[in-house]
Amino acid sequence: GESVGLHLPTLSVQEGDNSIINCAYSNSASDYFIWYKQESGKGPQFIIDIRSNMDKRQGQRVTVLLNKTVKHLSLQIAATQPGDSAVYFCAESNNNDMRFGAGTRLTVKP
Amino acid sequence: KAGVTQTPRYLIKTRGQQVTLSCSPISGHRSVSWYQQTPGQGLQFLFEYFSETQRNKGNFPGRFSGRQFSNSRSEMNVSTLELGDSALYLCASSPTGGYTGELFFGEGSRLTVL
Numbered sequence: 001g002e003s004v005g006l007h008l009p010t011l012s013v014q015e016g017d018n019s020i021i022n023c024a025y026s027n028s029a030s031d032y033f034i035w036y037k038q039e040s041g042k043g044p045q046f047i048i049d050i051r052s053n054m055d056k057r058q059g060q061r062v063t064v065l066l067n068k069t070v071k072h073l074s075l076q077i078a079a080t081q082p083g084d085s086a087v088y089f090c091a092e093s094n095n096n097d098m099r100f101g102a103g104t105r106l107t108v109k110p
Numbered sequence: 111k112a113g114v115t116q117t118p119r120y121l122i123k124t125r126g127q128q129v130t131l132s133c134s135p136i137s138g139h140r141s142v143s144w145y146q147q148t149p150g151q152g153l154q155f156l157f158e159y160f161s162e163t164q165r166n167k168g169n170f171p172g173r174f175s176g177r178q179f180s181n182s183r184s185e186m187n188v189s190t191l192e193l194g195d196s197a198l199y200l201c202a203s204s205p206t207g208g209y210t211g212e213l214f215f216g217e218g219s220r221l222t223v224l
Contacts (some may be wrong), residue, residue, distance in 0.1 A: 018196075043202075102152040
């Protein structure tokens, strides 16, 4: 069946380094993608989104890349900080459905 | 602006009981959606309410139900609780709802079923 999945369940990076979190999707009908950050004991928080008519979108220290050819989504965090430690998950959707990835736990080492 | 508020934050029930969870959306948001989050299944969509009507529904059994009031506050109910219902239940609000657009999540209600 179709699914949203993450390549890596955990990611550990050094403070100041860049982080890349990956997400694979298989529903070619998905036209909207979003990344959420979830800190321990809190609800998910919106980071950035992208529509299928775009390949790249930048925010503050974050960039989302969408490769529709291989159905791949990535979140890049520049100059990772300790406050970035959290679980990150992607979501794919269209007018009829929304699915979430399992999540990647990002740990930032000081 | 106050965020999404969920109550209670933690609760413990036994199998066979029922539970009602409450969600107050951000002021002005007409859509409230509910999600179940477990370590094994991740975040799964339960249902969405918009202007007191259920607009979308996920793939959950009929034991899971919800409603929305005229002030946009929403409740979800789970009847005949099973051990597998233990999870973090998250509520999210948005101005227009649907499957696209930013969702504003509450901190969740953690349900433990014994």
